[in-house]
Amino acid sequence: MAGETVLTIVGNLTADPELRTTGGGATVASFTIASTPRNWNRQANQFEDGQALFMRCSAWGDMAGHCVQSLKKGMRVIAQGRLRQHSYQAQDGSQRTVIDMTIDEIGPSLRYATAQVTRVQSGRGYSGGSTYGDPAKPANQQQGWQDGSPTPAQNLGAPEGDPWAQAPATTPGTAFGVSNDFPSNDSDPEF
Numbered sequence: 001m002a003g004e005t006v007l008t009i010v011g012n013l014t015a016d017p018e019l020r021t022t023g024g025g026a027t028v029a030s031f032t033i034a035s036t037p038r039n040w041n042r043q044a045n046q047f048e049d050g051q052a053l054f055m056r057c058s059a060w061g062d063m064a065g066h067c068v069q070s071l072k073k074g075m076r077v078i079a080q081g082r083l084r085q086h087s088y089q090a091q092d093g094s095q096r097t098v099i100d101m102t103i104d105e106i107g108p109s110l111r112y113a114t115a116q117v118t119r120v121q122s123g124r125g126y127s128g129g130s131t132y133g134d135p136a137k138p139a140n141q142q143q144g145w146q147d148g149s150p151t152p153a154q155n156l157g158a159p160e161g162d163p164w165a166q167a168p169a170t171t172p173g174t175a176f177g178v179s180n181d182f183p184s185n186d187s188d189p190e191f
Contacts, residue, residue, distance in 0.1 A: 005083040007101060009055055010109060011035030013075050017059070017067045029064035031071070032056050033079060057081065059103040066120065067106065076109040 017031040037050035057079060059067045071077060081103040090096050108115045 006080065006104075007083055008078065008080045009033055009035050009053075009101070010078050011053070011055070011076070013071055013073055013077060014054065015073050017064075017071055019064055019068045026060060027064045029059045029067040030057070031059075031067070033077060056098070056100040057103050057106075058100060059106065062120070063103065063106070067103075071106070071108070076112060077106055078109050079106040080104050081106075 011033040014032040014034050017029040019027060019029050021027050033055045034052055035055065036052040038047045039050060040046075041048045079101070081101040083099060084102055085097060085099050087095055087097045
């Protein structure tokens, strides 16, 4: 939605993410990120912690499962998402308002740790060099291209000694956007 407040928060998980399924069948992971600012106090010559922010967060769909598998209590994370405000009536009858964050992106902070990333195959969303129907055949071959690149331009009668008149020989993996530097079985682009 346009006009939503997008927030990036860095902090530690207060507990392991909890996975549940809604009545409609959607999966959601719920967790809290504690973010505490630290400032240098020149007079005391030390860092001092500020007021902690405890942001309740929810991740939906496939990301919910990824959060439960990857994130644990105490991990420092970087999360980006949209703030959401909703009201409800408490058991005592009073009206309450809650602000939480719907996660769009989340991952471990690498400031004090390292991480090993495992890419998950997904049938949804953008997948870069998608195969558009025949997963056994790369996209460039489905369009009639040979050797991973478009068919080179034909020699249109240029002088025989002109090196620029001949199309370069192409070998698999040398076309623009195609790389064999990092072999992979998936079709996602390298970034």
